[in-house]
Every structure is written in C-alpha cells, then in structure tokens.
Amino acid sequence: xxxLTMIEAINQALNNQMRANDQLxxxxxxxxxxxxxxxxxxxLQNEFGMQRVFDTxxxxxxxxxxxxxxxxxxxxxxxxxQFMGFIYPAIDQILNHAARLRNRTRGRLSCPLVIRAPFGxxxxxxxxxxxxxxxxxxxxxxxxxxxPSSPARAYGLLIAAIQDPDPxxxxxxKRIYRDGKQAIExxxxxxxxxxCFLLREGIDISLISWGAMIKESLEAATQLAKKxxxxxxxxxxxxxxxxxxxxxxxxxxxxxxxxxxxxxxxxGLGAEISALLAEKSITSLLAPIQxxxxxxxxxxxxxxxxxxMPSSQRIIQAAIHAMEYx
Amino acid sequence: xxxxxSNIELSQYLNSDGQLVQPxxxxxxxxxxxxxxxxxxxxxxLFDEAAVNLxxxxxxxxxxxxxxxxxxxxxxxxxxxxxxxxxxxxxDIATQIQRGVLLExxxxxxxxxxxGSCFSQQKHDFPLCVPIATQFCHAIGVAFALKQRAxxxxxxxxxxxxxxxxxxxxxxxxIAGAMSLPCLFVINNNQWAISxxxxxxTAAKTIADKAYAAGVTAMQIDGNDPIAMxxxxxxxxxxxxHDGKPFFIEAVxxxxxxxxxxxxxxxxxxxKDLQEATxxxxxxxxxxxxxxxxxxxxxxxxxxxxxxxxxxxxAIEHYKNTKPQADGEFFDYMYQxxxxxxxxxxxxxxxxxxxxx
Numbered sequence: 001x002x003x004l005t006m007i008e009a010i011n012q013a014l015n016n017q018m019r020a021n022d023q024l025x026x027x028x029x030x031x032x033x034x035x036x037x038x039x040x041x042x043x044l045q046n047e048f049g050m051q052r053v054f055d056t057x058x059x060x061x062x063x064x065x066x067x068x069x070x071x072x073x074x075x076x077x078x079x080x081x082q083f084m085g086f087i088y089p090a091i092d093q094i095l096n097h098a099a100r101l102r103n104r105t106r107g108r109l110s111c112p113l114v115i116r117a118p119f120g121x122x123x124x125x126x127x128x129x130x131x132x133x134x135x136x137x138x139x140x141x142x143x144x145x146x147x148p149s150s151p152a153r154a155y156g157l158l159i160a161a162i163q164d165p166d167p168x169x170x171x172x173x174k175r176i177y178r179d180g181k182q183a184i185e186x187x188x189x190x191x192x193x194x195x196c197f198l199l200r201e202g203i204d205i206s207l208i209s210w211g212a213m214i215k216e217s218l219e220a221a222t223q224l225a226k227k228x229x230x231x232x233x234x235x236x237x238x239x240x241x242x243x244x245x246x247x248x249x250x251x252x253x254x255x256x257x258x259x260x261x262x263x264x265x266x267x268g269l270g271a272e273i274s275a276l277l278a279e280k281s282i283t284s285l286l287a288p289i290q291x292x293x294x295x296x297x298x299x300x301x302x303x304x305x306x307x308x309m310p311s312s313q314r315i316i317q318a319a320i321h322a323m324e325y326x
Numbered sequence: 327x328x329x330x331x332s333n334i335e336l337s338q339y340l341n342s343d344g345q346l347v348q349p350x351x352x353x354x355x356x357x358x359x360x361x362x363x364x365x366x367x368x369x370x371x372l373f374d375e376a377a378v379n380l381x382x383x384x385x386x387x388x389x390x391x392x393x394x395x396x397x398x399x400x401x402x403x404x405x406x407x408x409x410x411x412x413x414x415x416x417x418d419i420a421t422q423i424q425r426g427v428l429l430e431x432x433x434x435x436x437x438x439x440x441x442g443s444c445f446s447q448q449k450h451d452f453p454l455c456v457p458i459a460t461q462f463c464h465a466i467g468v469a470f471a472l473k474q475r476a477x478x479x480x481x482x483x484x485x486x487x488x489x490x491x492x493x494x495x496x497x498x499x500x501i502a503g504a505m506s507l508p509c510l511f512v513i514n515n516n517q518w519a520i521s522x523x524x525x526x527x528t529a530a531k532t533i534a535d536k537a538y539a540a541g542v543t544a545m546q547i548d549g550n551d552p553i554a555m556x557x558x559x560x561x562x563x564x565x566x567x568h569d570g571k572p573f574f575i576e577a578v579x580x581x582x583x584x585x586x587x588x589x590x591x592x593x594x595x596x597x598k599d600l601q602e603a604t605x606x607x608x609x610x611x612x613x614x615x616x617x618x619x620x621x622x623x624x625x626x627x628x629x630x631x632x633x634x635x636x637x638x639x640x641a642i643e644h645y646k647n648t649k650p651q652a653d654g655e656f657f658d659y660m661y662q663x664x665x666x667x668x669x670x671x672x673x674x675x676x677x678x679x680x681x682x683x
Contacts (some may be wrong), residue, residue: 057500061460067472071461073411105453241665241667
C-alpha cells in the first residue's frame, strides 16, 4: 500500500493495466522518454518498451483517429491529449467515429479506447491550458465521460475506463494532480463507471460536483457545519452516462440542491442535472436549485483565474441563501 | 491534372483505345484472369446503375456513384489479401464488392439501414466513411495493429482528390511515414470534389507529389486502365509486405457522373469535358482491349452482362425482402451494455410506439 498523489495514482493504474493486458498501448505527445508533461506516463516506456508506449508526431486528430483504428482491431489504446484545450482538432474523430463505430457496424467493430486529458484551471498555465469543456462530450451519445477527484478514485476509475468496452473520455483535474496523497493498494480493482460517489452525508443541502471543485465543495461543507448546516457532498465522477438516481435520492432527503462546476454556466452539466431534478423530483425541493459555476466568459488568463473558478465562499453563500429561502 | 512538370510518371498499360502501350505483365497471361477482371468492372457498373434507379424510384436514399472510376476499386479489391484490412471512403462500392461485401448489404447501407455495415464477410473491414479524410487516421491505427500482429498484412485506405486538402490526410500520411506503418493510400483523383475542380484544390503538380513531403513512396496510375491499376496495386502491396513501409497511389480518373444522386453536375461540369472523359472510361477501354487482343465478341459480352445483371437483380430482391430492424434497435448498439438512462428512453420510445399503433 503506497501513499500516492493523483498523478502517481494515474501512473500506477496505467502501469497495472500495462502489466495485465499486453494489448494495451499508450500513445500521445511526449508520453515516451519525457513521461508526459505532468509525468502521468513516467517510466512506462522504460518498463514496457517503445512499441507499447510511443510518442506520436504532433497531430491530435491523428492521435485519436489512430487509436480508433487500433481499437477496431482488438488493441486497447490509451491516448493522451496533452491539454484539454488542444482536444478540439480531434473532436471530429471523437464525435463522428469513436462514439459511433459500434452503432454504425451494429457491434461488428467497437472502439474500446481511453482518451486522457488534463483539464481545468488553477495552475497558472498559459492561455488555452485551463478550460473545462466536459459538457461538450457529455452531450455526445456513445461516449463515457469520467472525471476523478481523488488519487484513489483516479486509480480505480482509470482502470475501469481502460477495461470498459466503449470509448471513455477521462478528464483529469490537473489542479489537484499533486494535492495530497492517499494510500492505494495496487490490486487492479476498478471502481464503477455508472454511479456517483457519496463523499459526505448530510441532511440539509446536497452539493453536487466533480473534479477539482470537489475540494471546494468539501471545504464549504466543513465551514457550513460550523454554522450548523449539514451538507451532503456527491462526486458525480462519471458525468456521462449520468447516475441521476443517486442525486435524486440525496435531494429527496435534503430538499435543497447546489450544483458546483468550474465550466461555464450556460449548457454546463449543471443545467442538465437541474432539468432532471425538475422533471423527476420537483416536489421534494424546499428551495430553488442553484448553480455555482464558472462564468459565461472565456477562461481568463491566470492573473484572474481565481476570480473565475467557484470558491468555497461562493458555495457557502449559495448554501446560506438556500437555507434562508422561504 | 497530369504528371506534366512533376517527377512522377503516369503508369499505363492500355491507352484509351484499349491498345497495349507496353507488354502485359506475366501474371495476366491467362485469358480467364483477364475476363475475370472485366467481370468485376461490369458488375460494379451494373450495380451502380441499378442503385441510381432505385434511388430515383424512392427505394434508396442519396447514393454516391462510381461510374467511370470502377477500375480503381476493382483493382484494390482483387489485389488485397483476405486478411488485409480495407478502410474505405464513401465512393468505394467496387472494392467492397470484391472484398465480399454482399450487394444487398451495400443496398441496405444506402437504403438507410445500419445493418448494411454489419458485413457477413470481411469482419475487420471498416464501413464506408462519410466525414472526409477521417478514414486515413483510422488506417494508420489499423496498420499499427497489423504490424503488431506481424503477419505481413496491409491496411488499405482510399479517399478522393478533395480529401487530400484536409488535415487528417496530411497527419495520417506523415505518421505512416514517420512510424513506418504498412499502409497503402489510394487516392481516386476523379478531378472533382463535388463542384470544385482539383486545380482549385491545390497547386501541387500532382496529388502523388503530396506524398513526397511525408517521405512516402508514391506513384501515379491511369485510374481508367484496369491493368495498370491492378498491376500498380499489386506492386504496392508487395512492396509494403517486403519493407513494411507505407506506399501511395494516385489513380487518375474522371467522375463521369454526378457527385451523388442529390447532385446536378451540369451546373459546373462542361459538356465538352465530360464527353472527352467518357471516351477514356475504363469499361469501354477494357472491352476494346479484350476484343482486339483476346477475341472477345458481342455474344461473349452480352452473356457476361446477363450473368452480372442476374446477380444484381437477385441482390435487389434480397434487399427488398429484408425485414425491418426491430423497433428501438437503434438504442441497442450505442454501448456494449445499455446504460440505465438509455434503457429508460428506449422503454419510453417503445411505449409511445405501442400507444400510437
């Protein structure tokens, strides 16, 4: 049992699955000798060779397209896109092919691939390196979109993603790559891809979040407890397909719901969760659903990124508002 | 576009009058082989004509014709081994037929039914690819997988001249060269990307020239010359199996038809150019060759014509008699296992259907 950061847990999960499955290949930019710009693939080329862990030319569409071709013939590719801000050249491949190959061929060919990409703000990165556009992918039938929020969930969810028979977009909140360690048994255990994780039980408010915002949500919950407000925190983790039932169960208990995400507000996943709650559970609400999110602006460059990203203070304000609502 | 001003030479065996401009390659000494090649062209042409008619009568959706370009696909299909993998674009029924995809499966696809891509043969081939040039990237992934398997197989991918303007084309070609992948690229240069002529797509002297920048060996072939095409593709595949490196073929042809049944080429194609191109088309040329060198006569021709037409007619009957998909089948292949929320949507769809029936 080792104490690992999230980035180390990701590395461990990749290593574990490379050992378990000799048809698994890692491809991307700088994933080889360099071990990835965040070191997610550190040491893997040394251990498993240049055939199985290889640097591609700098071409995102071809990285994903190539992974689709590999997956169609029975290999298990894990492709890295260096930053989510650079995934867009590959959108054509992801939407038009990875998500559709099984359906187009009525299951004759399938696309068991994982596309990993660091995402989100908070590390003072250059322009285009800090966006959170997960809901673009959550909109697309045929994909799974998975976002870990702790080292242990990164390990278990990545293993599940690699073992999943369909394409998975695995988005890694890079702000918490090295934010604390957790003890992880490297036993290859997968976590479920079809359910939320209940991180903290409470009876007053349901805080629904994922990725790096889990940190802010838990912090807010701790602060609110001091004010006597008992907050439940749910990590959605797999945002597509969405486990709405767990969220509904929580809101039925608390009657209040705040959704927290770093992505822009309009058409963010919070909108979908709000709509589903309204459709399926509106009578259990004691206060309006609130969304604490990034703004509908371009993600500011790093001098202002802290003003864009939801803080625990904004979450606390929303919680107080919910409790005071009559 | 011709090879004028380029370092690339156009490979040709038959001129447009069907006369040999160089001796036949020895593998074609056998007359039955030559006739078998003709049969592949003929069945493609008859299928193509039938498909257009089916579309006109409302039995097919929009259909992309291959008239005048049959020699390219037939050559690819005949030259490939079973265990090679074909990654087509949408104008590739000639190759599909030679790969063993059933004519009724091709009709199902163009008739708006996904089951047409669930090939009963060639389980590893890709379905027709509609988004332009994306297939080149799949092909290098397939080639990578084939290289891992080390059984000397080749990924064969096709595209049109317009597709060579896209990023995916360059990205894939570049990676194939850089990673030394067993991949054959064949470009059907039919001179038109819907209404835009190839001269407006590029200032490159030939399409084949584009491969040189990626360090990939390339040749240009008269795509209306079935013998040059078959010989060229065979040569390319042999070369790839020998050295494991990618190879590029530009097949120069002409689209003597509309882009698809939804297109009207008279809006942009000059009648004079079309007539000129029609003089050079592969079927007429090959028939002239057979009659000049192999005593092929009109009786032989009409007999073979009938045989091929029968196959097409049978396929149309099979197609017409195909049972529709089960209600809600379109939900079933989004994921290996239907997620809970999607299962609910499917149930709601079925309930709705029952209410209205």
